[in-house]
Amino acid sequence: MSQPISLGLVGLGVIARAQHLPALKATPGLRLAAIASRNAGLETLPSYPDIAALLDAEPDLQAISLCTPPQGRFAQAAAAIAAGRHVMLEKPPGASVSEVQALSALARACGVSLFATWHSREAAAVAQAREMLADLEVRSVEIRWMEDVRHWHPGQDWIWQPGGLGVFDPGINALSIVTRLLRDPVRLTRAHLELPENRQAPIAAQLDMVAGLQTRIRAQFDWRQTGKQTWEIVLRTDGPEIALREGGARLEVDGEARISAPDQEYRALYARFEQLIARGESDVDLAPLQLVADAFLLGEQTRVAAFHD
Amino acid sequence: MSQPISLGLVGLGVIARAQHLPALKATPGLRLAAIASRNAGLETLPSYPDIAALLDAEPDLQAISLCTPPQGRFAQAAAAIAAGRHVMLEKPPGASVSEVQALSALARACGVSLFATWHSREAAAVAQAREMLADLEVRSVEIRWMEDVRHWHPGQDWIWQPGGLGVFDPGINALSIVTRLLRDPVRLTRAHLELPENRQAPIAAQLDMVAGLQTRIRAQFDWRQTGKQTWEIVLRTDGPEIALREGGARLEVDGEARISAPDQEYRALYARFEQLIARGESDVDLAPLQLVADAFLLGEQTRVAAFHD
Numbered sequence: 067m068s069q070p071i072s073l074g075l076v077g078l079g080v081i082a083r084a085q086h087l088p089a090l091k092a093t094p095g096l097r098l099a100a101i102a103s104r105n106a107g108l109e110t111l112p113s114y115p116d117i118a119a120l121l122d123a124e125p126d127l128q129a130i131s132l133c134t135p136p137q138g139r140f141a142q143a144a145a146a147i148a149a150g151r152h153v154m155l156e157k158p159p160g161a162s163v164s165e166v167q168a169l170s171a172l173a174r175a176c177g178v179s180l181f182a183t184w185h186s187r188e189a190a191a192v193a194q195a196r197e198m199l200a201d202l203e204v205r206s207v208e209i210r211w212m213e214d215v216r217h218w219h220p221g222q223d224w225i226w227q228p229g230g231l232g233v234f235d236p237g238i239n240a241l242s243i244v245t246r247l248l249r250d251p252v253r254l255t256r257a258h259l260e261l262p263e264n265r266q267a268p269i270a271a272q273l274d275m276v277a278g279l280q281t282r283i284r285a286q287f288d289w290r291q292t293g294k295q296t297w298e299i300v301l302r303t304d305g306p307e308i309a310l311r312e313g314g315a316r317l318e319v320d321g322e323a324r325i326s327a328p329d330q331e332y333r334a335l336y337a338r339f340e341q342l343i344a345r346g347e348s349d350v351d352l353a354p355l356q357l358v359a360d361a362f363l364l365g366e367q368t369r370v371a372a373f374h375d
Numbered sequence: 376m377s378q379p380i381s382l383g384l385v386g387l388g389v390i391a392r393a394q395h396l397p398a399l400k401a402t403p404g405l406r407l408a409a410i411a412s413r414n415a416g417l418e419t420l421p422s423y424p425d426i427a428a429l430l431d432a433e434p435d436l437q438a439i440s441l442c443t444p445p446q447g448r449f450a451q452a453a454a455a456i457a458a459g460r461h462v463m464l465e466k467p468p469g470a471s472v473s474e475v476q477a478l479s480a481l482a483r484a485c486g487v488s489l490f491a492t493w494h495s496r497e498a499a500a501v502a503q504a505r506e507m508l509a510d511l512e513v514r515s516v517e518i519r520w521m522e523d524v525r526h527w528h529p530g531q532d533w534i535w536q537p538g539g540l541g542v543f544d545p546g547i548n549a550l551s552i553v554t555r556l557l558r559d560p561v562r563l564t565r566a567h568l569e570l571p572e573n574r575q576a577p578i579a580a581q582l583d584m585v586a587g588l589q590t591r592i593r594a595q596f597d598w599r600q601t602g603k604q605t606w607e608i609v610l611r612t613d614g615p616e617i618a619l620r621e622g623g624a625r626l627e628v629d630g631e632a633r634i635s636a637p638d639q640e641y642r643a644l645y646a647r648f649e650q651l652i653a654r655g656e657s658d659v660d661l662a663p664l665q666l667v668a669d670a671f672l673l674g675e676q677t678r679v680a681a682f683h684d
Contacts, residue, residue, distance in 0.1 A: 140562070144588065162669035163472075164662075165562040172588075228566075229673045253449070253474040257537075266675055279453065279481075353473075360471035362671040364538045366575055 070097040071152075071343060074127045076117050076142060077134035078103035081156065085185075086133055089332035095340040100124050117142045121149045129343065132156060135224040136231070140165045143180075147172050152179040154339045158238055158355050159183075161229030170350045180348040181339050184242035188334035189314025190327035195301075196247050198319070202303040204248060207283040211240045212296040215269070215289035221375055225267065232267025234358045236297075237287035241354040243299060243314055250278030254357050257365035262373035269373055273361055379406040380461075380652060383436045385426050385451060386443035387412035390465065394494075395442055398641035404649040409433050426451045430458045438652065441465060444533040445540070449474045452489075456481050461488040463648045467547055467664050468492075470538030479659045489657040490648050493551035497643035498623025499636035504610075505556050507628070511612040513557060516592040520549045521605040524578070524598035530684055534576065541576025543667045545606075546596035550663040552608060552623055559587030563666050566674035571682035578682055582670055 073096050075086060090098045100112045102120040107113025114120040117130070129152040132142055136158050143160075146153050147169065159182035160166040166182065173180035186192070213236060224230045231238065245252055256274040261267070269290060275283040297313040309318040317325040342349055382405050384395060399407045409421045411429040416422025423429040426439070438461040441451055445467050452469075455462050456478065468491035469475040475491060482489035495501070522545060533539045540547065554561050565583040570576070578599060584592040606622040618627040626634040651658055 140564075148588075162563045162673045164560070164665050164669050165564070167665075168560045168562040168585075171560050228675045251473070251477045251480050253477040254471045255449075255474070276477075279457075356473050356476075356668075359665075359668040359672040360473050363668040364471045366537045 070095050071128045071340065072097050072099040072126060073129040073131060074100045074102065074120050074124060076102045076120065076130060076132050077156075078106045078108075079133065082133040085332040086131060089336050092333050093336040093340065096129070096336055099127060117145055121145060121151070127151060129154070129339070131339075136161045137224060137227065137229045140169065143169050144172060147176050147178055147180065150176060150178060152181075152339075152343050154181045154183060154335070157182075157184050157242070158231060158235070158358070159350070159352070160355070163352055163355055163359050166350065166352055166355065170348065173348055177346075179339075179342045179346065180350055181335075181342050182350040182352070183335045183339075184239070184246075184351070184354060185331040185335055186239035186243050186314055187246045188331040189243070189310070190330070191310045191314045191317035191325050192243055192246060194325060195308055195310055195317055198308060199247055199301070199303070200249075202305045204277070204281050205302045205304065206281065207244060207248075207277075207302075208300045209240045209244065209283065209285035210296050210298050211237050212286065212288040212291035214292050214295065215373075216375065226265045228266050230267050231358060232261075232265070233269055233271055233287045233289045234267075234361070236289075237271065237285065238354045238358055239313065240285060240287075240297070240299060241357050243310065244283060245351075245353040245357075247299075247301070248277045248281065250281065252277045252283065252353065252357065254360040254364060257361035259361065259365040259367045260370045261367055262371060263369045264372040264374075269370065271361060271365070273357070275357065379404050380437045380649065381406050381408040381435060382438040382440060383409045383411060383429050383433060385411045385429065385439060385441050386465075387415045387417075388442065391442040394641040395440060398645050401642050402645040402649065405438070405645055408436060426454055430454060430460070436460060438463070438648070440648075445470045446533060446536065446538045449478065452478050453481060456485050456487055456489070459485060459487060461490075461648075461652050463490045463492060463644070466491075466493050466551065467540060467544070467667070468659070468661070469664070472661055472664055472668050475659065475661055475664070479657065482657055486655075488648075488651045488655065489659055490644075490651050491659040491661070492644045493548070493555075493660070493663060494640040494644055495548035495551050495623055496555045497640040498552070498619070499639070500619045500623045500626035500634050501552055501555060503634060504617055504619055504626055507617060508556055508610070508612070509558075511614045513586070513590050514611045514613065515590065516553060516557075516586075516611075517609045518549045518553065518592065518594035519605050519607050520546050521595065521597040521600035523601050523604065524682075525684065535574045537575050539576055540667060541570075541574070542578055542580055542596045542598045543576075543670070545598075546580065546594065547663045547667055548622065549594060549596075549606070549608060550666050552619065553592060554660075554662040554666075556608075556610070557586045557590065559590065561586045561592065561662065561666065563669040563673060566670035568670065568674040568676045569679045570676055571680060572678045573681040573683075578679065580670060580674070582666070584666065
């Protein structure tokens with residue numbers, strides 16, 4: 067058996083500790099060899115303050131996984147790619163669509179694999195729902211993605227900054243699932259953004275989209291929902307109604323539960339990254355980020371009450 | 376010699392009368408055969424109230440040119456494409472990037488030519504500047520596009536609506552030139568938008584962009600400039616300084632005038648449309664609109680004084 071691919075992890079925040087570290091431990095083809103993080107490290111591994119130091123000190127690292135906030139991601143990814151390393155990006159893959167397109171061109175020029183991940187596409191129900199939908203005509207899609215920002219993003223200031231996406235940070239997960247489920251390209255036709263008067267990013271948004279010529283998609287994103295949290299996508303078809311609940315962990319067909327599986331999203335992402343590297347391929351699908359950019363471009367904005375953490 | 380291609384023009388506003396009609400008259404390969412316009416018509420040609428009526432009544436029309444505001448453009452273009460007609464789009468090609476991507480897919484599926492035009496790319500100085508730049512390294516680019524909105528867009532309400540782009544409606548012309556001049560992809564890194572407190576679209580914007588890894592591009596768009604109007608792009612290189620002034624009509628090399636030619640932009644567009652149809656090709660470059668969408672996505676917004684026409 068061949069040697070595992072040595073990988074460096076950049077960014078050691080909540081998502082890295084909760085998802086990336088356990089997933090890497092469960093992926094024999096990848097070996098976590100070093101960390102870069104401004105404020106933290108792991109006792110068991112070489113740790114560096116930033117990616118420049120990491121790349122410099124670890125010339126044998128073959129791959130880099132970035133879990134830092136999107137605003138600084140381009141410079142880090144470009145440095146890694148220019149140094150000949152394969153790169154995996156947390157979602158969203160960048161702060162603008164054009165910068166990820168530029169990264170993509172750079173990865174091609176440097177002959178490395180670039181993987182823009184969308185972890186929600188690996189949720190348990192997505193693959194089976196997509197398979198069922200292949201034989202059905204989708205009439206309409208209703209997305210409701212409503213959660214309590216204070217619970218899920220306490221003190222995460224970058225998320226409210228320009229490029230941090232606000233409520234689209236979770237909402238883009240729903241968009242990543244829908245653009246995977248439907249065969250036709252999805253276009254945005256109308257958007258309404260609610261911005262707290264003291265913030266640069268929306269706390270709620272409503273989107274109208276269309277897939278193909280006539281499949282209506284409505285999305286409601288809201289960060290002000292306390293109590294029960296809602297992450298669901300309901301597809302009405304010419305056959306049964308298909309619902310993905312709990313962020314895609316649960317599949318219901320005409321109200322009957324079909325799948326309810328534990329979260330394996332990040333294991334699937336790292337398995338795919340390993341596969342892309344082995345095949346010399348990249349996977350950069352910008353459709354979810356494009357829809358968010360279009361929502362900002364085309365969206366009507368309303369100012370709402372100030373938000374304080 | 377073969378028959379000219381029969382074409383219908385949709386939208387009969389300022390740009391259609393000032394540019395499209397004279398350019399069509401000067402293009403022997405295209406024959407303007409009919410008009411669709413809600414409020415106006417031409418005495419010499421069959422005129423219809425909308426594109427549905429036009430397509431229905433004129434089954435022999437081979438091509439459609441759309442000069443209506445971008446917000447309604449998708450439905451019109453999709454109808455024309457689905458009816459098997461070639462389509463040319465005024466800039467910007469749509470109200471969102473995703474809807475033009477969807478149009479592009481539809482045109483491919485229907486086997487017709489789609490041409491998303493950027494008239495400023497046909498300005499007299501652009502081709503020669505691009506040729507000169509092929510042998511030079513560009514160090515930095517400075518864009519200043521400053522005009523008086525009251526003079527150029529009197530009473531054009533759509534331009535202030537979501538999807539109307541505000542000051543990016545002229546600014547996108549500069550972006551279309553720069554993305555044609557430079558070989559490397561351009562990415563947006565920072566943006567600042569100034570929105571009048573009574574409007575949904577910016578009256579001014581400042582953008583920071585980068586081409587390739589290190590060519591800095593700065594753009595200043597402003598709609599509040601009275602008196603002398605400014606549409607200029609200055610490129611500092613490892614050789615001479617190259618300046619495009621008057622929207623690209625005038626080329627200066629180290630301050631010395633090289634070209635100052637009358638406007639032939641729309642003739643060039645229609646000649647290109649004719650060529651695309653003959654070759655069975657499409658030309659849909661979304662880079663300029665992508666940069667604008669990214670500026671909304673990533674831009675910091677400031678509210679400024681109300682604007683009244």
